[in-house]
Amino acid sequence: MSHTSRRLGMAGAVLTAVAIAASPAGAGSAVAGTECFDRAREPYTSQVDSHLHFRPFGGPAIGFEELTGYLNKSGVRHASMYGIGQMLPVNSPCTYYLNCPGTPVVPSMKNDFANAENYLAAKPKDPELAVSMTFMDLNHPETIPPGIALYDKEFPGVFRWAGEVNLVKQALFPNHHTAATSENIKNWAPFMKVLRDRGIPITIHSDLGNNAEQTKYLPLMEQTLRLYPANKIVWAHMGLSKELTTMDPDRHIKIMKRLLDKYPDLTLDLSWRVLEDNYFSKPGVREKYAAFFDRYPTRAIPGTDFVASRDKDYNTYAQELEVTSRINKALNDRAFRDIAxxxxxxxxxxxxxxxPRVCGAA
Structure with a gap:
């Protein structure tokens, strides 16, 4: 058991035992220090969660120590500690924007400050966390450099990631979100230079399109990659969403291959169960994506896209981790090591x- 788990106390230990027994993927393995990872015996669930929202859109959050306990129970050893930059109004009864169309969801620093304060108070070593700046309003890039300067002053050296930030997120259109424009993207240069100079990855949510117009917004991401090719850009959910569920996998994979070949610093984010539910789980489709990841093993990272609102618990997190990890079972050993x-x-x-290397891998 890790040091963090011990701090949860005896009651937490009992809950841990019960929760692990119920987990569909089995308990996480303490592979640190072992010679190799045995895929035949160890869980297939990812050991990093690069897309984890420690704060909700609105309402109370799961406590920091409780949530890090979820990671320990699940065998997740590293995570990116996202807030959610786009928050519901404090007087809103909603915890999820989709339940409140018409209510504005606007960028805010509140969640990032809460995350930084919780992180500094706990200073966790297991799991190891990368605190992320999620306040960035890509439609108003002039506000971002002063915001980063404020973070540097208040929390020097704490923030090592940026995002998830929204270039275009159709699900938020009913909540007054609009896609960033081509002119907006040109004006990102000052803050993208800061991220580039510091080696900070930025996770960008940029929908490819929707079922009616499947690549409607692709030019926005292409412009971003063209203007900022040396930034570590992570494309959330490979551009897929609930609005785009019927795209031909071959067409999608072809677009991803083209962009990966052209932009060596682009990384694909495999978070959110939408990928599994609407694509990977379909007959014959998992094999196509697995072959794609096997060919590009160094270009993808896993995540759950779990949002830590207080109406959820460990079982919810464990399910999201298991579902988003199912693709791992189809990967070859190289891709499994690099991604999962x-x-x-x-x-x-x-x-x-x-x-760790995979047992028996060349």
């Missing part, structure tokens, strides 16, 4: 840690 065991994530953050 975290090698790509460590590389993005320039960590000294390395993922």
């Amino acid at each position: 065991l975290g090698e790509n994530y460590y590389r993005l953050l320039n960590l000294k840690e390395s993922a």
Whole structure:
């Protein structure tokens, strides 16, 4: 048991035992220090969660120590500690924007400050967390450099990631969100230089399109990649969403391959169960995506996209981790190590840690 789990006390230990027994993927394995990872015996669930929202859109959050306990129970050893930059009004009874169309959801620093304060109070070593700046309003880029300067002053050295930030998120259109424009993207240069100079990855939510117009918004991401090719850009959910559920997998994979080949610093984010539910789980489709990831093993990172609102619990997190990890079972050993065991994530953050090799792998 990790030091963090011990701090949860005896009651937490009992809950942990019960929750692990119920977990569909089984308990996480303490592979640190072992010679190799045995895929035949160990869980297939990802050991990093690069897309985890420690704060909700509105309402109370799951406590910091409780949530880090979820990671320990699940065998997740590293996570990116997202807030949610786009918050519901404090007087709103809603905890999820989709339940409140017409209510504005606007960028805010509140969640980032809460995350930074919780992180500094706990200073966790297991799981190891990368605190992220999620306040960035890509439609008003002039506000971002002063915001970063404020974070530097208040929390020096704490923030090592940026995002998830919204270039275009159709699900938020009813809540007054609009897609960033081509002119907006040109004006990102000052803050993108800061991120580039510091080696900070930025996770961008940019929908490809919708079922009626499947690549409607692709030019926005292409412009971003063209203007900022040396930034560590992570494309959330590979551009897929609940609005785009019927795209031909071959067409989608072809677009991803083209962009990966053209932009070496682009990384694909495999978070959110929409990928599994609407694409990977369909007959014959999992094999196509697995072959794609096997060909590009260094270019993807896993995540749950779990949002830590207080109406959820460990079982909810464990289910999201299991569902988003199912693709791991179809990967070859190289891709499994790089993606599921975290090698790509460590590389993005320039960590000294390395993922364990897979037993029997060449």
